[in-house]
Amino acid sequence: MLKMLALDRFTVLLFIMVVLATFLPVSGQAAEIFGTITTVAIAVLFFLHGAKLSREAVVEGLMHWKLHGVVFAFTFALFPIIGLLCKPLLVPMLGQELYWGFLFMCFLPSTVQSSIAFTSVAQGNVAGAVCSASFSNIVGMFITPLLVSFFILGESTHNFDPTASIVQITLLLLVPFVLGQLLRPYVFPYMKKMPKIVKVFDQGSILMVVYGAFSSAVVAGLWQQVSAQTLILLILACSVLLTLIMLLALYVPRWMGFNRADQKTIFFCGSKKTLASGVPMAQILFIGQPLGMIVLPIMIFHQIQLMVCGVIANLWSKQSRGVE
Incomplete structure (x- = not known):
């Protein structure tokens, strides 16, 4: 049951990081050193993502522009x-x-690994996923800072420069990804x-990013600002949002005439938001803002989407195999 609900070791470790940051937050010079190590780890991660992605999958996937357009519309419009x-x-x-x-x-790109993994389990269009x-993550490096600058930071500061943030995000995420693609044969x-x-x-x-972000938030008094009632309301809001998006992602592709495999791909790619790219982006975009409160919704949404998608992917996998 735990496996079906995607309550795996990572979910438990993520919870442990929040608890650890609550009682043993890293601060001062140690926090600066830890932040540098975390930045290097993120760059290495996106380098490995670039090296893992095959050119054949990219070419095959790019041909299906209609599918990508729908996923893009869900991710960055709906x-x-x-x-x-x-x-x-x-x-x-x-x-606020x-x-x-x-x-x-809501402004973040889709997930990469879990979208592909769930699409594969459900026997959808893996190359398209x-x-x-x-593509969502690459485009999101430019679109997310622009959306944040117009609709969030425009309310809190008049000195925000989205161009500088895009450059930082490009250097941290996109450059290692492209380098991984170039060095893939080796x-x-x-x-x-x-x-x-x-x-x-x-x-x-x-895990490192979450621990660092929550450490700084705890030091700044996060849990004095977020009550149990507010936390429950946030979980409810994330659950309602995911339910609405998933219903639309389930029925809109059917209405548009996509085949069953593409419907599954749109469902998993179009209904999810990335934690891996989201927290590093938040660290760059929200300097001087309450970072812990900024990343708390994506942490909660991330866990809910994993659990729900785990159940649905297993159900569709059984249906595809003819298992009742």
């Missing part, structure tokens, strides 16, 4: 529109900072011998 429309309801419920975090989550998820053979290395860096870097 999510933000819903987030903006919810402002009159969510600001009184959650407060948590609403910013909720809206920032690889290309859509990767790096990928070694990666095949160590198939778990990407997973280790993926989960390890996220």
Whole structure:
């Protein structure tokens, strides 16, 4: 049951990082050193992602522009529109900072590894998922800072320069990814011998970033600002958002005439938001802002989407195999 609900070791470790940051936060010079190590780990992770992605999958995936257009519309149009429309309801419920975090989550690109993994389990269009998820993350490095500058930071400061943030995000995420693609013929053979290395860096870097972000937030008084009632309301808001998006991602592709495999790809790629890219982006975009409250919604949404997608992917896998 735990496996079906995606409550794996990573989920437990993520919770442990929050607890650890609550009682033993890293601060001062140690926090600066830890932040540097985390930045290097994230760069290595995106280098490995670039080396892992095959050219054949990219070419095959790029040909299906209609599928990618729908995923793009869900990720960077539908999510933000819903987030903006919810402002009159969510600001009184959650407060301004948590609403910013909720809206920032809506501006983020899709996940990469989990979107591909769930699409594969459900026997969807894996090549399309690889290309859509990767394309979403690459484009998100430019679109997310622009959306944040217009709809979030424009309310709190007049000195925000999205160009500088895009440059920093490009150097941290895109450059290592492209470098990994260029060096793939030399790096990928070694990666095949160590198939778990990407997973280790993926989960390890996220855990480090979450611990660092929550440490600084705890030092700044996060848990004095977020009550148990507010936390429950945030979980409810994330759950309602995911339910609405998943219903649309389930029925809109059917209405548009996509085949069953593509419907599954759109469902998993179009309904998810990345934690791996989201927290590093938040560190760059929200300097001087309450970072812990900004990343809390994406952390909660991330866990809910993993659990729900785990159940649905297993169900569709059984249906594909004819298992009742």
